[in-house]
Structure formats: structure tokens, C-alpha cells
Amino acid sequence: MPELPEVEALAGFLRQRLVERPAAGGGAAVVAEVGVGAINVLKTFDPPPSALAGLPVTGVARHGKWLDLDLDGLHLVVHLSRAGWLRWSEQLPTTPVRPGKSPLALRVLFDDGEDGRPGFDLTEQGTHKRLAVHVVRDPRQVAAIASLGPDPLDDSFDLTALQALLAGSRQQVKGLLREQSVLAGVGNAYSDEVLHAARISPFAVSGKLDDDEVSRLYASLKDVLASAVAAATGKPASQLKDAKRAGMRVHGRTGEACPVCGDVVREVSFADRSLQYCATCQTGGKPLADRRTSKFLR
């Protein structure tokens, strides 16, 4: 699932191709056609996606893990969710997009003034369809965007801001970091990475972290996310998934050696997912108990 760094890089990638367009001599690309392959990804019906045809792309932004294409005042807002992805092509197929069982959910074709068919497909694998597309006049009309917490890479997100969102919380820090209304853009992968870098147990209670731990968490949030953004920036959309995986030190690396201390990376269930951590770096050498069986007792 793409998180803050990948969506940030995707936004930059699209900005370069659709807004700045140095290769095309500058100037905004204009939407030629929007094809819907999976009607259930559309979460709004007015204005319809067809209203985007003829509009220039005036900006591309990120809100948390949401991608926002500004089409001269109308916004195409996308949440890729767990299995969704954006595939860019300079030459999209000419076959019409029809609702069906293919992973193709939405196709946006741009007019390049010549014979090319540049644009992107939004695709989603698997049976759990969670990719979400909104066409709105203001991105804040999407409730999940309006309720987003602060962006950890925003300059205004300082140590005091982190202290404020941790204070008094009885939630485990792993869960808190993933909560989009608390902090925008961090998901399952980067929360594992940030906690590993900060040497904090994923099960630590947020409100009970001491000053030292909060400072380490703050520094790790900024460092891990900023380095991931730097690593992803400039990469084509097709390489972002691999770049994300390559940058992970503990997430998705169960059984491998911790790059810091050499201990084995362990896995434990958390909510509906699993998390990875290093016991030596994060939990004083003591493996965490798997709460899969006991979560109903709380």
C-alpha cells in the first residue's frame, strides 16, 4: 500500500507530466477522456467524471495518502488503498474501457495535441475493492481528507505538535501513528520503520512515552519519511513499489537480520495486520506476545 512517500513521489511524477511538462514545451495537459472500468470505485456522482473532459491540470497535490489532481477547480481525488495502483503510459490502448472483471478501475487520457495517448490507469488487484475515487469541487468535501491530522513532513509539525497528539492517549503507539485523523500519511509499513528507528516498542502506550522517547520518535518520523521521499522522488510510478520495499529495514522482513543489531526481525499480529520489529532494538530483548487470541478479552 502506498503511504506518504510514495504518494508524494506520485504527485511529483504527475505534476511533471501534466502541469509543468518540460518535454512538451510547458503548459498544462488537458483531459481528453475519463473511462470508468469499475463503477464501485466512484464515491461521488455529481459532478460526473465526464465533466473533467476538456479541463487542464492546474495542480497535483497530496493530502495524507490521498492524491489530488486539480483540474481547473474540479478535483479528481484518489485513495489507492491496499491493492490499488497508478500506471502511467505514454500510449494508452485504444480499446474502450468497459466495466468488467479486469483490474482496470479508471482510465484518464490526456490530449497531447499530437498522436500520443498519454495518461494513467488506476488499477486494483484482489477481491477486496477499496480503491476510492471522488470528483469534487473542494478536496475537503471528502470527509476522510477534512478529518486528516497534521502532516508529519509539514514545517509546522514540530516537537510540540507531536507531544500534543501523544499526550493523554492510552492507545498503543503503533496504532496511533497509523490513525489518519491523528497523523496524515503514515501506514503499516512506515509506522514499523519509524518505531524501529526510534527504538520504541510498537505496543508502548502513547501517553506514557517519556521525553526522551518522544524526542526520538519525532526525529525518526521526520528522518524516515524524508529519506523515503528523497529515495522515491524522481522515480517513475512503475518503480515506486520496489523502491519502498528496498528501503524497509524491518517491515516485511520477518526472519531477516536487523540491520542495526543483527538480531532476527520478529513479527506479531496487530489489529487486522501484522507488524515487524526488532526485540533487541525496541523491546529490551523480550519478544512481544502475540495478542491474536487475547484481543477479544480486552
Ligand SMILES: [Zn+2]
Ligand atoms: Zn535490532
